[in-house]
Amino acid sequence: MKDIQEQIIKTAAQLLTEAKADIVIGFSDSSLPMRATPCFITNADDAQQLVWNSYCLNNLAIYLPECFALDPHVKEQKPPPKVAVIAKGCDGRSAVGLIKELQVPRENLVIIAVPCPGMLDATIAQRLIGTSEIVSAEESGDTVIIKDQTGKETKFDRKELLAEACRFCTHRAAPVSDMTIGELPKGGEALAPDERFEEFSKKSTEERWDQFCRELSKCILCNACRSACPNCYCKVCFADQTRPNWTGTGGPLRDVISFHLGRMFHQAGRCVDCGACVRACPMGVDLRTFTYKLVKDAKELFDYTAGFDIERVPPLIEFNVDDSDNFITEPE
Numbered sequence: 001m002k003d004i005q006e007q008i009i010k011t012a013a014q015l016l017t018e019a020k021a022d023i024v025i026g027f028s029d030s031s032l033p034m035r036a037t038p039c040f041i042t043n044a045d046d047a048q049q050l051v052w053n054s055y056c057l058n059n060l061a062i063y064l065p066e067c068f069a070l071d072p073h074v075k076e077q078k079p080p081p082k083v084a085v086i087a088k089g090c091d092g093r094s095a096v097g098l099i100k101e102l103q104v105p106r107e108n109l110v111i112i113a114v115p116c117p118g119m120l121d122a123t124i125a126q127r128l129i130g131t132s133e134i135v136s137a138e139e140s141g142d143t144v145i146i147k148d149q150t151g152k153e154t155k156f157d158r159k160e161l162l163a164e165a166c167r168f169c170t171h172r173a174a175p176v177s178d179m180t181i182g183e184l185p186k187g188g189e190a191l192a193p194d195e196r197f198e199e200f201s202k203k204s205t206e207e208r209w210d211q212f213c214r215e216l217s218k219c220i221l222c223n224a225c226r227s228a229c230p231n232c233y234c235k236v237c238f239a240d241q242t243r244p245n246w247t248g249t250g251g252p253l254r255d256v257i258s259f260h261l262g263r264m265f266h267q268a269g270r271c272v273d274c275g276a277c278v279r280a281c282p283m284g285v286d287l288r289t290f291t292y293k294l295v296k297d298a299k300e301l302f303d304y305t306a307g308f309d310i311e312r313v314p315p316l317i318e319f320n321v322d323d324s325d326n327f328i329t330e331p332e
């Protein structure tokens, strides 16, 4: 990955020097072990700060709408900046969704596709290590050696520490890009079958609803899942509107359910299964089982996978007489 990192630094410096980008969004080192921090490079001399390692987990597309947001207090808007983003599969797919939904002007975005090896999740590592804090981690091939506070070293196979979304990911390369660094992996098999999801899919409607309500009863409506999602960019979320007041802001389970039903249906045909919402949840709510059902339904009912094709209109904003509509007219 050092080689990819060198190329990222070189490419970012070149884009900034040649004024082909005003900002490069990538990752820099973190002060915490097993983490990388999103960073915004605006000067070629600072490109050295960019890193590429197994902890570049965040979906960087979340920062794109803000880069192009208009200032409501200014009459004459500045021209939009040129933004370059280091893109794994999930960042790239989210960026495509944002372009389609006119949150990001295509001509001002440089998508730099990099090969994603599947990212490691520090919280999974900490759970496996136990209560002693992780102080460092080193990779040697597929082995990760983690040292904790007591000085003890524990070896893991890389696969054990993969973020959940990465374990099931089949799209590790950005499908749309302007530049490519390294050899991009082809789409393919997930590293493990998603047994939890398969089990959920086989359930009856009533059983699925029970599971949904039971899981969501852990939710404290903190909205971290919404804030972490690159596709949740509305300036005023339906859940915060007061006229009409779609949902309450806490307390009864019905408020929680109505918020999540609204948010999840807004993700139908848009969710790229990056797992950012799940990782942000302080209550460990298994949101993925439900959002992934929508990913699967969009594929099965409309042959649509989010984030692949800038031109294709997402299924829920167009009507086609050939669409399957049994789920509306003939509920199970």
Ligand code: SF4
Pocket (backbone or CB within 6 Å): 057, 088, 089, 090, 091, 116, 117, 118, 119, 163, 165, 166, 167, 169, 170, 171, 172, 173, 273, 274
């Ligand atoms: S979800 Fe896929 S593309 Fe995104 S970090 Fe994980 S493996 Fe990489």
Ligand code: SF4
Pocket (backbone or CB within 6 Å): 228, 229, 230, 231, 232, 267, 270, 271, 272, 273, 274, 275, 276, 277, 278, 291
């Ligand atoms: S709903 Fe979750 S998994 Fe889907 S795009 Fe948003 S943050 Fe990623």
Ligand code: SF4
Pocket (backbone or CB within 6 Å): 218, 219, 220, 221, 222, 223, 224, 225, 226, 280, 281, 282, 283, 284, 285, 287
């Ligand atoms: S992050 Fe978790 S607790 Fe917070 S609103 Fe989302 S599901 Fe609920």
